[in-house]
Amino acid sequence: MSNPLSRRSVLGKVGAALAGLLAAPAAKAAKAAVQKVFVTAGAPKGYDPTQHKWRMAIDANRCIGCGLCAEACKTENHVPAGPYFRTWIERYIITKPKPDSGEARGEVLVDSPKGGMNGFPEPPVPKEQIQHSFFVPKLCNLCEHSPCVQVCPVGATFDAPDGAVLIDPNYCIGCGFCIQACPYGCRFLSPVTKTAEKCTLCYHRITRGLKPACVEVCPTQARIFGDLKHPAPDDPLQQFYQNNRVQTLKPHLGTEPRVFYAGIDKEVR
């Protein structure tokens, strides 16, 4: 019977461990060298999508309807001219109820001329008839259970590990299923590329450490953006969660949007 701790076996094990230690970095270097081949030139280096969890939140109390966000989004993302928007602003006008109607509120009027890009004209009803009115910035709701991801027949759209819902433009066949599936109307078929397009949270900006274009230009901080995995000391996103009672759009659909809204009314959908 051989001794399990014989000189030969112990020396063999130590040798194997040493060889393993030496081989591990070599294997890692080889793997990195191989992976380099697949990295697209120009992509920001050192960005690991598994180390971030990006979130956007909307404080509608602070939105003044200037439309800078919608305009910046168009410019930043080269969104085709015309009625195509990755983000836009809606104006909600709730009129006073007719006298003696016994109703709490009147009609709900919603408009978004050119996505609010050039601001908003005078309201369609006289000021005296308005019960209250407000602006709501809209964007991809970044659903936890995205209907758009579920219906894509070619798996071109996906939930990235850093919280963005993205489209692989090389895989998209432009069938438009996702555009019908999105309950928030956040997607469109680009007339230029003939593929579906949507808010990417300005993926090319956030991977470089910049804020999305709409958040960058918002003058009143109605749009709040942050990283849940690396919150800054006075993170605006954490403060937003602490200081506001929030809600999501169309919660009854079970899509579980990750974009939280503060200061919106029940009419917003």
Add this chain to the structure above:
Amino acid sequence: MPPQVFRICLLAVGIVGSYLVARYVLTPPSFGQYGWYRGEALAELASREPVYAGKLECGICHPDEQEKLIKHEHKTLSCEGCHGPGQAHADKARKDNIDKSSFAVCLRCHEANPSRPKFIKQITVKSHYTGSKCTECHVPHMPLEVP
């Protein structure tokens, strides 16, 4: 083994084999890196160049203007909100590749509109001032100072 069974087995092996070969050849190398999609797509989407440079970038060459801005009422404003996208200007600073900004920019936020929240100061142009420039009375970088 009866020959018909052998032929069926051969066919089955052929079908499964051709599927495996096709999968091996046609699956992109980064498929499955993060999930059931091409991991490389993330890097491709990230590779586009920004058009808006960001407030930090502006502060490298214009720290004095930015210092004024952050000490006054307009501290939450981004430079590029009024002056337009500035990455081209940040790459190669010229006078003609950045907006000087105009009064239309002021009115974008400050024109009276019943849908606007009350905290924002609003004016009706006709009753406020009929001159040509807001900057005759206001300094945009220090809005509460009088020139």
